[in-house]
Amino acid sequence: MPSAPLLSVEGLAIAFGPSKAARHVVEDVSFAIRPGETLAVVGESGSGKTLTGRALLGVLPRGARVTAGRAVLRDAEGEVDLLSCSERAMQQVRGDRVAMIFQEPMSALSPLHTVGAQVLEGLFLHAPCSRAEGEARCLETFAEVGFPDPERAFAAYPFELSGGLRQRAMIAMAMVCRPSLMIADEPTTALDVTTQATVLDLIRRLQGETGMSVMLITHDLGVVANVADSVAVLRQGRLMESGSAETVLGAPGHAYTRRLLAAAPVVGDVAPCAARRDDPILTVRRLSKTYPGRNLGLGRRAAPVHAAADVNFRILRGGVLAVVGESGSGKSTVARLVLRAEAPDPGGEIRFRGRDGSDIDVGALDASGLKAFRRRAQMVFQDPFAALSPRMPVRDILTEPLRVHGVGDAASQKARAAALMRRVGLPAEHLARYPHAFSGGQRQRIAIARALALEPELLVCDEPTSALDVSVQAQVLDLLREVRADLGLSMLFISHDLAVVAALADRVAVMRRGRVVEEAPVDRLFGAPEHPYTRALLAASPEPHRRLDLRLVALGAGEPESWPDPYGYRGDAAPPLTEIRPDHFVRCAA
Amino acid sequence: MIPPSRTGAVDPDAHFVSSEPDDPEGDLRALDRADLDAPTWVLIWRRFLRHRLAALSGLFLLTIYLALPFVGFFAPYPADLRNADRIYAPPQTLRFFHEGAFIGPFVYATTESFDTDTFQIVSTPDTSTPHPARFFARCGTPHVLLGLVETNWRVMCPPEGTEMFLLGADRLGRDVHSRILYGAQLSLTVGLIGVVVSFAIGLLLGGVAGYFRGWTDAAVSRLIEIVRSLPELPIWLALSAAIPANWSPVSVFFMISIILGVLDWPGLARAVRSKFLALRTEDYVRAAELMGASPARIIGVHMIPNFMSHLVASATLAIPGMILGETALSFLGLGLRPPAVSWGLMLNDALDLTVVEIYPWLLMPLLPVMMVVLAFSFLGDGLRDALDPYS
Numbered sequence: 001m002p003s004a005p006l007l008s009v010e011g012l013a014i015a016f017g018p019s020k021a022a023r024h025v026v027e028d029v030s031f032a033i034r035p036g037e038t039l040a041v042v043g044e045s046g047s048g049k050t051l052t053g054r055a056l057l058g059v060l061p062r063g064a065r066v067t068a069g070r071a072v073l074r075d076a077e078g079e080v081d082l083l084s085c086s087e088r089a090m091q092q093v094r095g096d097r098v099a100m101i102f103q104e105p106m107s108a109l110s111p112l113h114t115v116g117a118q119v120l121e122g123l124f125l126h127a128p129c130s131r132a133e134g135e136a137r138c139l140e141t142f143a144e145v146g147f148p149d150p151e152r153a154f155a156a157y158p159f160e161l162s163g164g165l166r167q168r169a170m171i172a173m174a175m176v177c178r179p180s181l182m183i184a185d186e187p188t189t190a191l192d193v194t195t196q197a198t199v200l201d202l203i204r205r206l207q208g209e210t211g212m213s214v215m216l217i218t219h220d221l222g223v224v225a226n227v228a229d230s231v232a233v234l235r236q237g238r239l240m241e242s243g244s245a246e247t248v249l250g251a252p253g254h255a256y257t258r259r260l261l262a263a264a265p266v267v268g269d270v271a272p273c274a275a276r277r278d279d280p281i282l283t284v285r286r287l288s289k290t291y292p293g294r295n296l297g298l299g300r301r302a303a304p305v306h307a308a309a310d311v312n313f314r315i316l317r318g319g320v321l322a323v324v325g326e327s328g329s330g331k332s333t334v335a336r337l338v339l340r341a342e343a344p345d346p347g348g349e350i351r352f353r354g355r356d357g358s359d360i361d362v363g364a365l366d367a368s369g370l371k372a373f374r375r376r377a378q379m380v381f382q383d384p385f386a387a388l389s390p391r392m393p394v395r396d397i398l399t400e401p402l403r404v405h406g407v408g409d410a411a412s413q414k415a416r417a418a419a420l421m422r423r424v425g426l427p428a429e430h431l432a433r434y435p436h437a438f439s440g441g442q443r444q445r446i447a448i449a450r451a452l453a454l455e456p457e458l459l460v461c462d463e464p465t466s467a468l469d470v471s472v473q474a475q476v477l478d479l480l481r482e483v484r485a486d487l488g489l490s491m492l493f494i495s496h497d498l499a500v501v502a503a504l505a506d507r508v509a510v511m512r513r514g515r516v517v518e519e520a521p522v523d524r525l526f527g528a529p530e531h532p533y534t535r536a537l538l539a540a541s542p543e544p545h546r547r548l549d550l551r552l553v554a555l556g557a558g559e560p561e562s563w564p565d566p567y568g569y570r571g572d573a574a575p576p577l578t579e580i581r582p583d584h585f586v587r588c589a590a
Numbered sequence: 591m592i593p594p595s596r597t598g599a600v601d602p603d604a605h606f607v608s609s610e611p612d613d614p615e616g617d618l619r620a621l622d623r624a625d626l627d628a629p630t631w632v633l634i635w636r637r638f639l640r641h642r643l644a645a646l647s648g649l650f651l652l653t654i655y656l657a658l659p660f661v662g663f664f665a666p667y668p669a670d671l672r673n674a675d676r677i678y679a680p681p682q683t684l685r686f687f688h689e690g691a692f693i694g695p696f697v698y699a700t701t702e703s704f705d706t707d708t709f710q711i712v713s714t715p716d717t718s719t720p721h722p723a724r725f726f727a728r729c730g731t732p733h734v735l736l737g738l739v740e741t742n743w744r745v746m747c748p749p750e751g752t753e754m755f756l757l758g759a760d761r762l763g764r765d766v767h768s769r770i771l772y773g774a775q776l777s778l779t780v781g782l783i784g785v786v787v788s789f790a791i792g793l794l795l796g797g798v799a800g801y802f803r804g805w806t807d808a809a810v811s812r813l814i815e816i817v818r819s820l821p822e823l824p825i826w827l828a829l830s831a832a833i834p835a836n837w838s839p840v841s842v843f844f845m846i847s848i849i850l851g852v853l854d855w856p857g858l859a860r861a862v863r864s865k866f867l868a869l870r871t872e873d874y875v876r877a878a879e880l881m882g883a884s885p886a887r888i889i890g891v892h893m894i895p896n897f898m899s900h901l902v903a904s905a906t907l908a909i910p911g912m913i914l915g916e917t918a919l920s921f922l923g924l925g926l927r928p929p930a931v932s933w934g935l936m937l938n939d940a941l942d943l944t945v946v947e948i949y950p951w952l953l954m955p956l957l958p959v960m961m962v963v964l965a966f967s968f969l970g971d972g973l974r975d976a977l978d979p980y981s
Contacts, residue, residue, distance in 0.1 A: 141928075238608065240612075247605045257611035341880060377879050381873040387874055401882075404881050454881075
């Protein structure tokens with residue numbers, strides 16, 4: 001006999017605006033969570049998943065209000081309707097019986113107080129106890145959430161902690177009062193994939209130890225599959241499907257769920273290699289970029305930062321090289337250097353061989369040479385909301401590169417803009433509209449169209465899909481694959497997500513701390529990864545039909561010093577990139 | 591869409607599937623935010639109109655600025671018409687009812703006498719005869735409309751046979767009401783000219799600092815800090831005192847505007863510089879660089895349209911400071927000089943405390959100063975709030 005639900009939400013509706021002109025953003029959403037279980041609320045942006053979580057704690061943003069529904073919480077302390085109880089009663093519930101953790105731990109923690117003080121405050125609000133007792137309990141919680149040194153964490157300020165540790169501090173804050181329900185709003189989205197794996201594991205372990213329920217709000221079906229007992233799929237404020245995780249993920253009933261599942265990137269779909277072996281379009285040798293250290297004042301400087309160190313690669317004509325790494329790995333620096341958006345350190349070489357046989361030393365171009373080079377190599381940016389000028393209609397955005405290079409007259413430029421719109425799958429009648437009218441996916445299509453306007457030979461994509469929803473991401477990747485095939489484009493594809501590049505790249509370079517640690521053809525890299533860091537990335541990448549392997553993550557996710565022999569190294573004494581098999585390079589001591 | 595079991599609690603195990611269809615193609619073609627589909631200025635305008643107080647202030651300012659060239663048409667008297675019999679005449683009331691009967695707007699003729707016991711001017715209205723005001727009539731000396739047409743048409747003319755000083759008269763027997771209207775011409779334009787000067791300097795120096803960075807930025811930034819560290823009032827006074835006494839009122843007026851602008855540019859230069867620095871790192875500016883666009887094109891086509899509206903808001907907020915500056919300078923006798931008429935100059939008559947006590951209507955110009963300054967502040971705030979219309 002299954003136990004009664006801890007929380008049952010029925011017919012929840014949330015609206016913005018005054019009652020006359022109310023705009024409903026969540027309508028008739030119902031779900032339930034049993035004690036000790038995890039419900040994943042899955043949805044893309046605009047699905048109302050975050051509002052649903054916030055409504056339960058009575059912390060809706062300004063202008064939003066609950067217009068209908070009940071949310072009954074039944075735990076050892078009694079029964080309460082979270083949607084209709086008084087603000088006083090809510091304060092008793094908040095933090096004590098229901099706790100929340102947020103996506104961005106830096107903005108959820110106060111920078112002016114130590115982590116310990118903030119956790120203590122939460123504790124004192126709900127559990128009157130002496131200071132010594134409180135501190136003891138905090139330290140205990142810190143140890144539980146896996147701080148290596150709880151005493152130090154207690155006295156640390158949030159900015160002194162790394163992203164993963166900060167999120168642990170948030171979790172400690174939520175856990176200190178032993179809530180019966182924890183609402184986790186995208187708790188791992190801002191984290192690197194290896195950190196995400198350990199944080200997810202932590203939440204699962206704490207749940208096992210304390211018997212709390214978790215409502216996990218996420219967009220990532222891979223995460224869902226790894227932690228959830230039941231799933232509720234939301235789209236545009238409406239419940240599309242709900243049920244046990246097994247049923248929803250194994251035998252999805254709704255077309256939208258099936259589409260989401262199909263769109264979730266999975267390592268394994270490997271693109272066939274289309275490139276010719278002996279015709280590189282771009283050859284990069286000994287590419288480095290060193291930023292001067294931060295000025296500490298009084299003439300002192302911090303040690304210089306090696307954003308990229310001794311990077312070598314080739315992109316074959318028609319090929320796609322993916323550079324994969326976590327934040328701070330130097331992958332975006334490489335993209336900027338290749339396009340001469342920044343000057344590389346002297347000594348490196350970037351050689352571009354055009355379709356017409358011209359051979360260009362990109363590092364040594366003068367102003368006019370650089371302008372000509374810009375026609376042949378273009379870039380797609382990560383954030384489609386920042387990449388398009390808000391003051392230009394789409395037509396001007398698309399014709400701007402043509403005007404800059406004086407290609408064609410006004411009429412032919414307009415015709416070209418319309419053709420580009422159709423090429424990226426958007427109706428040409430949207431040309432007169434402004435970027436803000438479009439969704440993220442549509443804007444990224446426009447950005448791709450702009451990059452294609454000059455008919456470049458090389459396209460550098462800097463995380464073009466990481467700001468997009470999962471289903472949109474799949475569409476944009478499809479589009480990139482199409483244009484690559486149609487136009488014979490070569491690509492440098494930067495990403496933090498191994499699964500995304502699997503579908504597109506034919507060669508992958510994995511970067512860590514400014515260095516390439518492994519480079520191989522895509523099938524080899526995913527089929528037989530050698531470097532512990534590559535293995536950790538692969539193991540940590542959440543997928544709907546695979547469990548995370550934390551042993552592998554722990555082995556390779558740390559600093560280079562922690563890697564096993566022959567891979568580990570200290571400081572700048574990195575071992576060389578060795579060809580362990582034909583065409584498969586790994587950074588290891590011979 | 592009915593959840594599986596609406597009786598009692600929802601069953602967490604039941605598999606619920608919505609009957610709503612899924613249309614990925616439709617999502618792609620449809621506009622996500624049709625409400626934002628308009629040029630930015632339209633969106634800003636819409637958001638600005640929602641800011642009632644700012645919109646009203648804008649309308650108010652627009653009206654008075656449009657009326658400035660036609661002041662002669664609105665004022666009942668010329669600015670410098672003296673009336674020796676009516677020195678320090680208190681305000682006369684515009685009445686409508688004579689002996690219980692409505693006869694339209696009129697005034698009673700008033701005579702002033704000096705009470706030697708209290709040292710006060712006593713005004714005695716003669717309530718036997720009403721003197722109706724005349725509207726849209728010809729009267730008095732002709733004034734020149736827009737520098738073109740000479741006419742003595744006025745909106746409101748004083749009644750025949752007596753004066754009509756609705757806001758009283760000053761120490762030379764001049765109508766305060768008319769002088770406030772004439773004073774608006776200089777007091778209001780001084781701010782505009784000053785802002786244009788400060789805008790030009792600020793845009794140039796701030797833009798140079800923000801675009802070229804490096805030592806130019808350091809030099810301009812230090813200059814800004816030096817100018818800001820100067821004590822404002824003494825510098826104003828010194829510069830104004832340096833204007834030769836034999837200059838014509840118009841030259842003095844322009845000099846004063848320029849002095850105000852020259853001392854005000856650092857604020858705008860700073861705004862321009864920080865906006866430039868922020869915009870340079872925007873992806874769309876970087877995209878333009880990677881397109882091969884020249885610096886001039888990047889600044890002109892990609893950056894300026896994106897921060898001009900911010901600057902307009904900053905400039906709007908700078909105008910009241912200039913108006914107050916002119917008022918302060920003229921009040922101290924260092925700004926405009928008679929025979930020019932400005933609100934500050936009119937207040938100059940009220941320098942003496944006894945004057946203020948006995949003839950409080952001489953403080954009347956304070957009212958338009960406050961209204962205009964407040965209106966500019968509200969307008970600037972509204973503009974600033976409306977600048978980011980995309981949320």
